[in-house]
Amino acid sequence: MSVAEPRRIVLFRHAKADWPQVTDHERPLADRGRMDAAEAGRRLADTGVPIDQALCSTSARTRETWKLAVQEFPHRPKTVYEERIYDASPGELIAVLNETPDDLRNVLVIGHNPGMEALTEILAGSAEDEVRERINRRGFPTAAFAVLTFTGSWKDVEPGRAALVDYWAPTD
Template sequence: MPDTLIVLRHAKSDWTGNVPDFDRPLAGRGRRDAPAAGRWLADNAGAIDLVVCSPAKRARQTWKRVAAELPSQPEVRFEPRLYDEGVGALLDVLLDVPAGPKTVLFVGHNPDLSMLVERLSGGECELRTSSIAVVDLATKTVRATATPRG
């Protein structure tokens, strides 16, 4: 299991189109906020070894904009269990992370991400769009939270 789990809720999505939830893109605000989240991660999170991202369009678009702000590019896996499968599925994904990565970033959706942080830390967690929580898995504490805006 990694030492640190970072969770990033996708940036603000566009609700104006008549598309299925899975295919909703980022809204203008989301396209502006995602790079700010990337800059925050670059300045505060240290090296990220593995990214596990929901395959939903808004999550993939968020990751693309976040990644552009990072000094190095970690391995990325698109994981269907990060889309609307519940906190139990997210815990399973975390347990499935192979030995090696010290810091893992999940890019996904609420309420599952907030519930995951709460389950791991025992504290309350509200993740708005583009919000980040950094969880120390050894101590089961949230080391940092942020909601960067572009």
Template sequence: MHELILLRHAEAVPIETSGDDQQRPLSAHGKQEAQAAGRWLAAHGVRPERVLSSPARRADETARFALAEMTGAPAPQLATEIYDASPGELLALLDQHGDSGTLMLVGHNPGIERLVALLVEGRSDEFRGMPPGALAVLHLDGALEPGNARLDAFWSP
């Protein structure tokens, strides 16, 4: 893997509206955020070869709305490991997909933002910086290890 796109799910409806955290859909604003993220990726020539998404409805919808903005984008693969994952668990999942040149992972905080910090800064404690719908594009030279990535781009709606 040479490039990693980490996308936090866009804005979802409050849990009080749906009653089940796993089934919370995107809000109307969240749909716009996800589409904008896809347009940003397309405009900057960043196209994933493989997409892994949390099975939570808001993450899956984020992936699908974002990918719909790109020509020839792959369909997302649901990965149950992403929901409520720690940075270490996300690293283990990414290791299984190291054969992909550009991989996109769509998930949740705090795992996503802490994974960015771990890969770029070598630490993952109490890092805050990925609002809903935000994405980070990381470049990897060599192994998928803490502190071994470069943050090439960060975008937030």
């Protein structure tokens, strides 16, 4: 694949988690989270973005979100469980993306807030007006996702380099 072809980054926040007496890393999804994860998977599949690889935080809630969402996809992409995504800053998330091989075109990151929302804001140098308005109105609730495009190598992912082209969040 040429680095001149557009690439997509899908930033996907885990679905609603429960609060049982376990460590934060081991929190499972709540009932609503399981429903929202499946719906987010359907919506992601509807975008038509063929995901080449998913980079998923190692937390229980992100793994469970991905397991439910990916069932809605026409094909299952390779999944890499990445410890560095858990509780990552936008800079740490960019560093993970910069390591992506250039033969991959579309990558999905399943992570946590505030990282997913902040990374969307930082990477989006431009945005379609109605998409920007929706994200400004809704924020980045659980099970939300943003789709960004950019041209170049994954090593070139940096602030302001991408365009925000799609956004979805479940209804409350």
